[in-house]
Amino acid sequence: xxxxxxxxxxxxxxxxxxxxxxxxxxxxxxxxxxxxxxxxxxxxxxxxxxxxxxxxxxxxxxxxxxxxxxxxxxxxxxxxxxxxxxxxxxxxxxxxxxxxxxxxxxxxxxxxxxxxxxxxxxxxxxxxxxxxxxxxxxxxxxxxxxxxxxxxxxxxxxxxxxxxxxxxxxxxxxxxxxxxxxxxxxxxxxxxxxxxxxxxxxx
Numbered sequence: 001x002x003x004x005x006x007x008x009x010x011x012x013x014x015x016x017x018x019x020x021x022x023x024x025x026x027x028x029x030x031x032x033x034x035x036x037x038x039x040x041x042x043x044x045x046x047x048x049x050x051x052x053x054x055x056x057x058x059x060x061x062x063x064x065x066x067x068x069x070x071x072x073x074x075x076x077x078x079x080x081x082x083x084x085x086x087x088x089x090x091x092x093x094x095x096x097x098x099x100x101x102x103x104x105x106x107x108x109x110x111x112x113x114x115x116x117x118x119x120x121x122x123x124x125x126x127x128x129x130x131x132x133x134x135x136x137x138x139x140x141x142x143x144x145x146x147x148x149x150x151x152x153x154x155x156x157x158x159x160x161x162x163x164x165x166x167x168x169x170x171x172x173x174x175x176x177x178x179x180x181x182x183x184x185x186x187x188x189x190x191x192x193x194x195x196x197x198x199x200x201x202x203x
Contacts, residue, residue, distance in 0.1 A: 007036045010092070016161075017096075020103045024095045031092035038085035045078040083135050086125050093145075094118045105161040110152060117145030 010032035017025035049071055056067045094115060101111035124138035136142070 004036065006032050006039075006089075013096075017099050020099055024099050028092045028095040028099075031088045031095070035085045035088040035092060038081045038088060042078045042081040042085065045074045045081065048074050079134055083125060083128055086121065086135050090118050090122050090125065104163075106152070106155060107162075110148075110155060114145070114148050114152065117148045121145045 010029040014025050014029050017028070052067055052071050052074070056064060056071070097111045097114040097118065100106050101108055101115070120141050124135055124141040127133070127138060127141075128135040
């Protein structure tokens with residue numbers, strides 16, 4: 001269910017976000033789809049342990065070693081698929097938060113919180129990768145992004161997205177504001193053009 005929800009949200013947001021940055025929007029959809037596939041693989045590997053446990057309990061003693069080896073392999077697949085899925089989540093989430101930050105669809109403090117949480121979660125993934133421990137074991141490092149996901153969900157349910165501000169339009173507005181703040185003597189003067197009548201009077 002979580003895997004399907006992840007892909008569904010990505011597809012639902014794509015028509016809105018591609019107007020702001022098509023590359024980041026498409027990348028977010030791709031990596032959320034990869035995340036869903038990997039999480040599904042992890043769940044299937046875990047569910048496959050149930051029949052193995054039944055054979056392990058009912059089987060003779062001399063056949064337990066191969067069953068134990070298969071179970072260990074399935075657990076390893078589950079752990080590594082989960083870790084790879086979290087890596088994919090990091091890339092997809094970072095794409096979303098970068099778009100949210102640039103477009104101000106949500107407050108920038110909320111987008112910045114998400115990006116900081118992704119960095120911490122990526123740190124947890126690297127620690128899990130090189131220590132051969134499950135990524136879920138780094139609770140304190142994962143907690144900021146978990147709280148952010150809940151806070152973002154509540155924000156969107158209560159207030160929704162704000163009006164999108166395209167980066168190029170923001171730059172034009174900022175340039176216009178700077179021009180209005182300049183004193184009259186510092187503003188560029190329009191080029192003067194001499195009329196044909198004045199040219200004839202001087203010739």
